[in-house]
Every structure is written in structure tokens, then in C-alpha cells.
Amino acid sequence: xxxxxxxxxxxxxxxxxxxxxxxxxxxxxxxxxxxxxxxxxxxxxxxxxxxxxxxxxxxxxxxxxxxxxxxxxxxxxxxxxxxxxxxxxxxxxxxxxxxxxxxxxxxxxxxxxxxxxxxxxxxxxxxxxxxxxxxxxxxxxxxxxxxxxxxxxxxxxxxxxxxxxxxxxxxxxxxxxxxxxxxxxxxxxxxxxxxxxxxxxxxxxxxxxxxxxxxxxxxxxxxxxxxxxxxxxxxxxxxxxxxxxxxxxxxxxxxxxxxxxxxxxxxxxxxxxxxxxxxxxxxxxxxxxxxxxxxxxxxxxxxxxxxxxxxxxxxxxxxxxxxxxxxxxxxxxxxxxxxxxxxxxxxxxxxxxxxxxxxxxxxxxxxxxxxxxxxxxxxxxxxxxxxxxxxxxxxxxxxxxxxxxxxxxxxxxxxxxxxxxxxxxxxxxxxxxxxxxxxxxxxxxxxxxxxxxxxxxxxxxxxxxxxxxxxxxxxxxxxxxxx
Ligand code: ADP
Numbered sequence: 369x370x371x372x373x374x375x376x377x378x379x380x381x382x383x384x385x386x387x388x389x390x391x392x393x394x395x396x397x398x399x400x401x402x403x404x405x406x407x408x409x410x411x412x413x414x415x416x417x418x419x420x421x422x423x424x425x426x427x428x429x430x431x432x433x434x435x436x437x438x439x440x441x442x443x444x445x446x447x448x449x450x451x452x453x454x455x456x457x458x459x460x461x462x463x464x465x466x467x468x469x470x471x472x473x474x475x476x477x478x479x480x481x482x483x484x485x486x487x488x489x490x491x492x493x494x495x496x497x498x499x500x501x502x503x504x505x506x507x508x509x510x511x512x513x514x515x516x517x518x519x520x521x522x523x524x525x526x527x528x529x530x531x532x533x534x535x536x537x538x539x540x541x542x543x544x545x546x547x548x549x550x551x552x553x554x555x556x557x558x559x560x561x562x563x564x565x566x567x568x569x570x571x572x573x574x575x576x577x578x579x580x581x582x583x584x585x586x587x588x589x590x591x592x593x594x595x596x597x598x599x600x601x602x603x604x605x606x607x608x609x610x611x612x613x614x615x616x617x618x619x620x621x622x623x624x625x626x627x628x629x630x631x632x633x634x635x636x637x638x639x640x641x642x643x644x645x646x647x648x649x650x651x652x653x654x655x656x657x658x659x660x661x662x663x664x665x666x667x668x669x670x671x672x673x674x675x676x677x678x679x680x681x682x683x684x685x686x687x688x689x690x691x692x693x694x695x696x697x698x699x700x701x702x703x704x705x706x707x708x709x710x711x712x713x714x715x716x717x718x719x720x721x722x723x724x725x726x727x728x729x730x731x732x733x734x735x736x737x738x739x740x741x742x743x744x745x746x747x748x749x750x751x752x753x754x755x756x757x758x759x760x761x762x763x764x765x766x767x768x769x770x771x772x773x774x775x776x777x778x779x780x781x782x783x784x785x786x787x788x789x790x791x792x793x794x795x796x797x798x799x800x801x802x803x804x805x806x807x808x809x810x811x812x813x814x815x816x817x818x819x820x821x822x823x824x825x826x827x828x829x830x831x832x833x834x835x836x837x838x839x840x841x842x843x844x845x846x847x848x849x850x851x
Contacts (some may be wrong), residue, residue, distance in 0.1 A: 374398060374443045374673045375465060376437045379417070380457075381447030382426060383727030384743055386651070388423040389445050392665040401439045407737055413728050426450045428456050433464045436585055443467035443672060445665075449739060450612075452648040453480055453519070469672040471625045471647045478622065479645040484555055489642045492621035495631070495697060497641045500555040506530050508557060512828035513537055515544030516552035521591025523547060561793040563634040564588065564643070566599050568656045568664070571624035573669045578681045579612040579619075580656050580664075583629075583833070586792045587781065589704065594774075594797075595781065596652035598659050600750060601790030602634060611640055618645060627668050629651075632729040654723060654746045655690035671842040689715045689755040690748045693763065693778045697740040700804040707738045712770030712817045717762040721748045721755075724831050734771050742773065756782055769817050777803055 375400040381385045390400045390413075402417035407426050414420040421435040427450055436444050444461050451457035451469070454475040461468040479485045486496045496503075505513060513536045517525030517732035521542030525536045531693075537553055543549030568580040572685070584600030585593040603611070615630035621644075629650050631643040653664050662684075667677055697707045711732045716724050726743035728734070734742070745762055763779040780803040781787055787794070798804070 372673070374669060376401060376439070376441045377443045377445055377469070378403065378421075378432075378439060378441040379413075379445045379447060380410060380426065380432045381445075381450055381452075381464075381659055382408055382413050382738065383741065384725045385447040385449075385651075385727075387416050387727060387747070388725045389447060390416050392663055394664070396666065396669060401435070401441050403435050410733070412727060412732060417527070427699050429454075429460050431459050435465070436461075436466055437464060441466065443469055443669075445469040445668070446648065448648050448651055453545045453646070455480065462702060463693060466581055466674050469626070469668050471628065472623075474625060474629050475622050475646045478770070479628075479647050480517060482514060482644055483552075484516060485645055487616055491646075494618050495641045496555040496629075496684075497559070497643075497779065501556075503530060504555055504557075509556040510560075512556045512558045513540040513553055514556055515540060515550070517548040517550035518544055519548070521588075523553065523593055527831070528716070531700075547750055556619070557593050557634050559633050559641075561636060561795055562813065563602055563605065564593070564631065564633045564794050565611065565640065566650075567630040567631050568614050568650075568653070569612055569619045569624065569628050569630060570664075570667055570671065570677050571619045571626065571628070572677045573625060573674055574676050576677055576680075577616045577619045577624065578679070578684065579615045579676060580660050580662065580684060581686050582608060582652075583652055584792075585652060586794050587787075587796055588794050589797050591693070591794075593652065594696075595778065596655055596692050596754075597653045597689065597755070599686055599689060599752075601792075602638070607640075614642070618642065623668050626671050627664050633667075639694065650692065650742070651741070652692050654725060654744065655692050656749045658690040658723065658746065659686045659688055660684055661687065682837060684705060687819055688748055689752045690746060691759050691782070692744050692746045693759060693782065694774075695743045695745060695768070695778070697734045697742050697764075697771045698774055699772045700774050701806045704804070706736060707772035708735055710769040711768065712768055714769075715744070715765075715767035718763075719766035721758045722746070723748070724820055742768070742771070753788070756788060776807065 377393050378401040393400050400417035402414045402420040403423045404414035419439055423431040423435050423437055433482040444466055445451040458468050458473040458476050478831055492494045510528050513525040523540050525540050527533050540553045562584045565582050565584055567582055571577045582600050583596050583598045585596045587595035618630045621680055629646040632640040633643050634640045636769050696703045699707050713729050714730045724744040728742050747755050747758035749758050760783050766775050813818045834836045
């Protein structure tokens with residue numbers, strides 16, 4: 369880096385992303401500050417930094433800025449979620465004389481408004497979907513009602529016929545008012561069986577913009593991503609170049625600073641349209657890092673420090689194939705309800721081609737307060753088949769007991785012939801409900817925990833001579849997992 373302005377960074381986040389950011393900061397010789405709430409006093413991320421500072425909550429702007437001042441941090445990294453796309457936070461950080469590791473306040477504000485973002489992209493020549501602010505012609509149905517300030521798939525409603533529109537507009541406005549404090553909604557053409565393909569971009573203060581190719585994020589549940597991969601099985605070199613150029617045009621149009629993502633929807637004919645721009649690091653950034661040999665957090669910090677992106681577009685290549693699976697504390701057999709509990713046994717997989725970005729350890733207590741993402745499992749292989757084979761192997765080897773989770777579910781998805789064939793779209797999981805059906809011969813969780821920690825039986829199996837030993841558990845890989 370050039371003149372070193374950033375010497376200590378406060379990470380205004382928790383869990384796996386806080387820890388992932390600390391890793392790069394430490395490699396760059398930058399001091400690290402964690403923040404934690406009452407519930408997170410014993411959390412892994414709070415013990416992973418040089419210092420940890422108590423805050424009221426992760427959305428309390430004043431308390432976070434105070435924490436940065438008190439710990440003498442020069443910069444703040446917001447991670448994703450929480451305040452990562454909050455223009456008021458960006459403003460407060462700048463006003464306190466601190467550097468925000470992220471884009472400018474104005475960019476966050478305009479990209480946070482889906483209508484304004486679409487208009488800017490349209491003016492920049494980026495393809496956008498037909499949009500209406502009131503009832504469209506009947507031949508345009510089905511349509512999608514969306515929240516102007518939306519995120520995380522909230523406030524979105526598919527409408528089949530004009531007579532259902534009024535009700536849907538009102539319901540979506542109510543929902544988004546509650547979730548985002550902004551009840552404005554709009555109407556967008558609904559694309560049947562589309563793919564979600566997004567482009568990673570970087571922009572620096574010297575006017576350079578690059579894209580780091582695509583991520584295919586079509587495996588979703590309720591409009592939220594679960595499995596991501598790159599390269600996309602649906603993109604050929606020409607399409608990749610066209611989408612990359614559109615994403616760079618989008619970044620240039622807003623003078624983008626830092627790491628961002630331009631999301632596109634790809635229809636069955638292979639035409640792409642701008643969906644939205646995320647002004648932050650994405651959950652799924654590791655697959656891009658692995659296939660391009662880059663560290664996106666490092667680039668974010670360099671850019672925030674006023675340095676140049678450390679490579680040019682011509683330097684960038686995609687090598688091999690990478691997949692990410694999001695490991696959630698949830699119960700796939702029970703409508704994916706969030707799960708709570710204490711992590712009794714945690715033995716994540718390792719070996720060639722495996723990366724784990726984890727926010728937990730044995731003993732971690734998982735409550736209802738926060739996002740149920742526990743860890744991200746990422747694999748790399750020279751091609752898609754090899755990357756999938758590694759993911760299947762790694763999910764089989766993943767031991768996580770004490771909290772219900774989606775590991776078995778993910779394993780069924782990535783091992784399925786349909787996924788292997790690359791025949792995926794955003795409705796893939798709706799069509800394949802069999803992945804979340806109960807396992808026929810499941811060993812009770814208590815017995816598994818007891819067996820793996822070497823005691824003789826838990827609540828449901830206490831005293832029974834048939835309690836499995838850890839070796840038994842190990843032998844029955846298909847059915848022992850706590851899901
Ligand atoms: P959010 O900001 O709430 O995440 P997005 O606009 O990014 O909303 O859309 C999230 C997901 O919803 C997309 O990945 C896609 O699966 C689906 N989606 C969004 N817009 C459309 C559309 N016009 N037609 C079909 N599906 C859509």
C-alpha cells in the first residue's frame with residue numbers, strides 16, 4: 369500500500385464475515401477491533417481480534433462510531449448486512465473523521481433506491497426490465513411487485529392477473545414499510561424460470577474499474593441465495609464479456625468506489641437485465657476470490673486507503689471452478705425454521721480444494737437474534753464436476769452436532785443429477801421439494817451427541833444398550849447428521 373493511513377480497523381459486524389475480514393487485516397499488518405453485544409459476549413468473533421468493544425447492538429450507529437473513536441481505529445469495515453448499505457452510517461463515519469471501507473454515501477443512497485438505480489443504469493445503457501409505477505397492460509402479467517427500498521427478498525410479490533394487483537400492492541407496501549421504513553413499491557415484468565447471475569466489480573479513486581467475472585446464484589429459497597458458483601454453467605465467453613462490460617458501465621456511471629456487485633436476471637433466451645447493485649462485499653465473494661486468485665477484502669482496504677486496485681482487467685483470468693454452500697442453523701424438514709442450540713461437536717472438513725469461512729466453534733450458542741448463517745463451505749476444482757465432487761465429499765465429512773442445520777439438505781442438492789447437469793434456475797428448489805424430506809432412519813440427536821462426546825446416551829437414549837458409539841455413528845454417514 370501507499371502512505372499507510374489505515375492502521376487499525378473496527379469491523380462493525382459479527383460471525384463469519386467479521387472473522388474473514390480480520391484474517392486479511394492481520395495478513396496486511398493492520399490492527400483489528402471487534403464489537404460485540406450482550407448476547408455475543410462469548411462469541412468467537414469477539415475473541416478473534418486484537419481488541420473487542422461492547423456496543424448496544426450492531427445497528428446502533430452512534431455506539432459503533434464511539435467504539436471506533438475509543439479504540440483509535442482509523443477505518444470501519446461494515447461487512448454485509450446490518451449497516452453495510454446504510455447511507456446514514458456512511459455519513460456518520462465520515463463526519464467522525466473515519467474512513468468507511470465501502471462506497472461513498474451518495475452511491476449507497478442511490479443504489480439503495482431500486483427505482484433510482486434502474487434509471488441510472490438505463491441512462492448508462494445497461495439493459496433493465498420493463499417497470500411500471502401503476503397497473504401495467506393485462507398482457508404484461510404475471511408481474512412482480514417490489515419494494516423500492518427492498519432487500520433480502522422482502523416485500524416482493526408475484527401477481528398473476530390484474531384483479532389481484534391492488535391487494536398485492538397494498539400488502540407489499542405494508543410489508544416493506546415495516547421492514548425498511550419505506551413503503552414505496554413498484555411493478556416489474558416477471559421473468560419465468562430465470563437465472564440470477566451477478567458480476568463482481570471494483571472501482572478505485574484513480575478512476576479504474578474492473579470486473580471479476582460472474583457468480584451464478586440461482587439456487588435460492590424465497591429469493592435468498594443458498595448455493596453459489598463460478599463460472600456459471602449458462603454463460604459463454606461472449607455473454608461473460610457483455611455482462612462484464614455492462615457491470616463496468618454501471619460502476620462507472622456512479623463513480624463506484626470499492627467492491628460492489630451488479631446483479632442481473634438472465635431469461636431462458638439468455639438475455640440479461642439489471643436487477644440491482646449491492647454496495648458491499650457479498651456473502652458469496654469467496655468463489656470469485658478462489659477462481660481469480662484475488663483477495664477482495666484486501667482490495668477494499670487498498671481502495672479505501674487511496675491506493676490503486678492491484679491488478680488490471682487484462683491481468684484477470686478465471687481458473688477452475690468454485691462452489692459455495694451456506695451452512696444455516698435451520699430445520700429443512702420443518703419449513704426451514706431457524707434452529708437454536710449449542711454447538712456440541714464441530715468437526716468441519718479439510719483437505720485439498722476446501723475453504724471454510726466459519727463463525728462458530730464448539731460451545732458456540734446459537735440464538736434467534738441474528739442471521740442463522742453459521743459458516744460457508746467453499747470448494748475449488750479444475751472443472752465443475754471436480755468442484756461438485758469435492759463439495760459432496762466435504763459435506764459428507766462435515767460434523768456439526770447440537771444445532772439443527774441444512775448440511776444434509778445441501779448434500780442432496782449438490783449430489784442430484786439435475787444440479788450436476790447445471791440445469792438450474794431460481795425456481796429449482798421449489799420444483800425439488802424431495803431434498804427437504806425427512807430421512808427414514810434417523811438416529812436421535814441426543815444419541816449422536818452422546819456418542820460423539822463419549823458419554824453413554826443422552827435424554828432420549830439414556831440407559832438403552834443400543835446407544836450408538838462414535839464409531840457406529842461414523843459408519844452411518846447418511847443418517848447420523850443433526851438435520
Ligand atoms: P432483494 O434486493 O430483495 O434481494 P432482488 O431484486 O435482488 O431483491 O431479487 C432477489 C431475487 O428475486 C432474484 O435473485 C430473483 O430470484 C428474484 N427476482 C427479482 N426480480 C425478478 C423478476 N423481475 N422476475 C423473476 N424473478 C425475480
